[in-house]
Amino acid sequence: MRGTKFHVVELYLTTEVSYRYLALSFKFNTPPLITKWVNNFRIAGPEALRPKS
Helix, strand or coil: CCCHHHHHHHHHHHCCCCHHHHHHHCCCCCHHHHHHHHHHHHHHHHHHHCCCC
């Protein structure tokens, strides 16, 4: 279950790095995507980060 989404969210929540820094570090074009992942994680927990079938 520990995919890229979970890793990025975990880094954001446990460090003081910004969404923008994480997006650049992981070569994502859109920092708001990380914002969405973090918000979803806060609402629904790790299940929110699982791939949709």
